[in-house]
Amino acid sequence: MFGTHFYHEKTKKCVAIFGRLFNNIYVIRKNSSGKVISQLKVPLSYAPKAKYLERIRENPDLREDTRVAIKLPRMSFEITNIAYDTTRQLSKLNNFTNNAANNQSRKKFNTAVPYVIGFQLNAYAKNQDDALQIVEQILPTFNPQYTLTIKPFMTEHPNFLEDIPISIAGVGFTDDYEGDLGSRRTIIYTLDFEMRTNFYGNIPTSKIIRRSVAKVFNPTVGFTDSSRGLTVDSDVRLQTVQIDPNPLTTIGSPDSDFGFTTTIFGQDSNGGFGD
Numbered sequence: 001m002f003g004t005h006f007y008h009e010k011t012k013k014c015v016a017i018f019g020r021l022f023n024n025i026y027v028i029r030k031n032s033s034g035k036v037i038s039q040l041k042v043p044l045s046y047a048p049k050a051k052y053l054e055r056i057r058e059n060p061d062l063r064e065d066t067r068v069a070i071k072l073p074r075m076s077f078e079i080t081n082i083a084y085d086t087t088r089q090l091s092k093l094n095n096f097t098n099n100a101a102n103n104q105s106r107k108k109f110n111t112a113v114p115y116v117i118g119f120q121l122n123a124y125a126k127n128q129d130d131a132l133q134i135v136e137q138i139l140p141t142f143n144p145q146y147t148l149t150i151k152p153f154m155t156e157h158p159n160f161l162e163d164i165p166i167s168i169a170g171v172g173f174t175d176d177y178e179g180d181l182g183s184r185r186t187i188i189y190t191l192d193f194e195m196r197t198n199f200y201g202n203i204p205t206s207k208i209i210r211r212s213v214a215k216v217f218n219p220t221v222g223f224t225d226s227s228r229g230l231t232v233d234s235d236v237r238l239q240t241v242q243i244d245p246n247p248l249t250t251i252g253s254p255d256s257d258f259g260f261t262t263t264i265f266g267q268d269s270n271g272g273f274g275d
Contacts, residue, residue, distance in 0.1 A: 002197055004202050006202040006203070008108075008152065008199075008200055009078075010198075010199055010200070011019075011117070013150065013152065014164070014195055014197055016081065017043055017148055017164070018077065018119055018166070018193070018195060019044060019046065019077060021141075021146070022044055022138065023044055024036075024041070025041070025042045025044075025075070025134055025137050025138070026040060026042065026133075026137075027041075027042055027073055027125075027133050027134065027152070028041045028133065034224045034272055040073070042073050042123075042188040042202055043071075043074045043075070044074070044076070044077070045076050046074045046076070046077060046078060046079065048076075048078050049120070056070065056115055056184070060216065062165040064157070069215060071237065072124050072125055072126045072130075072186070072238065073123065073124060073130045073134060073156050074123075074124055075121060075122060075123050075124070075134065076121075076122050076124075077119055077120060077121045077122070078119070079118065079119060080093075080118040080119065080120045080192070081118040082115055082116070082117050082118070083115065083116050083118070084116075085115055085196060087114075088114035088196065088274070089114060090111050090114075090198045091110070091111065092110075092111050093111070094243060095108060095109060095110050095208075096108075096109050097109065098157055101233035105205050105206065105207050106201045106205070106206060106207075106208055107156075107157075107204070107205050108203065108204050108205075109203055110201050110202075110203075112198065112199065112200055113198060113199045113200075113201070115197060115199055115242055116195065116196055116197075117196050117197060118169070118192065118193070118194055118195075119192070120190060120191070120192055121190070121191040121192075121193065122191075123186055123187070123188065123191070124186060124187070124188075125189075126186065127185075128186075129186055131188075131189050131208050131246045132185070134189065135171070135191070138191065139171075140169055141166070141216070142166070142167060142168045144167055144168070145165045145168075145203075146165070147163050147164065147165045147166070148164045148166065149162070149163050149164075150162055150164060152200070156229070161199075162198065164195060164196065164197050165195075165196050166193055167193065167194050168191060168192070169193060169194050170191075170192045171190070171191050172190040172191075172192075173187075173188070173189055173190070173191075174187075174188045174190070175188075208246070211242065211243070211244050212243040212244075213240065213241070213242050213243075214241040214243075215239075215240050215244075216240070216241065217238060224252065238266075239264055239265060240264070240267065241262065241264050241265075242262070242263045242264075243260055243261070243262050244263070245258045245259070245260060245261075246258060246260060246261045
């Protein structure tokens with residue numbers, strides 16, 4: 001089962017495409033007359049929720065402290081679970097092949113294994129308006145899901161595409177506001193997502209069959225098998241049948257159209273069969 005190393009970086013690619021979905025979210029600040037006075041791009045990073053909560057509690061005045069990089073609002077996300085998806089299970093015989101560019105070999109893709117990757121996106125803000133601006137830019141996109149198309153094997157197979165649907169599983173809200181009036185208020189919206197993706201095993205390479213050779217023997221000449229009443233000798237060959245595609249240059253190409261050339265070699269004067 002094991003022994004052949006392979007690594008398609010599928011989990012890493014899923015993390016990257018999930019993060020890019022939320023990489024261009026902005027928060028706008030307005031004055032009392034409704035005029036826009038500032039526009040902030042919400043930073044995003046891959047990190048556990050507990051990390052930011054602890055960092056905020058350590059320094060309750062992050063907004064005024066210019067020595068630190070963490071400021072609100074901001075977002076973070078992380079993987080929460082990976083589970084097998086029985087609803088998308090396929091037959092193990094549902095394999096397919098993909099030819100190399102030179103049509104001299106082909107790679108065999110075994111049945112993909114479906115999994116659901118759970119992601120959690122956390123939005124941190126110091127006031128409710130900033131938090132709601134972030135949430136309301138995200139929710140309408142998933143109705144009920146948003147599908148991305150990726151190239152899981154960009155280098156080896158650039159034409160191989162895979163659709164990855166992402167849906168929202170739930171939205172939570174917490175207001176971490178404890179202590180006296182001087183304490184820092186942290187509003188957190190938690191959005192849980194489910195990404196349905198596929199994992200692929202080892203992809204073996206094999207050569208394309210371009211010639212079929214069948215050797216015909218006479219089963220009634222040679223030594224006698226008294227138990228079955230037959231005379232069998234596998235060394236007595238009558239002829240060789242060779243089948244080649246015509247033309248040879250088209251076989252293995254996508255949508256190729258070719259015929260076959262059948263050549264039968266009988267035993268020549270030297271006892272050979274043309275092979």
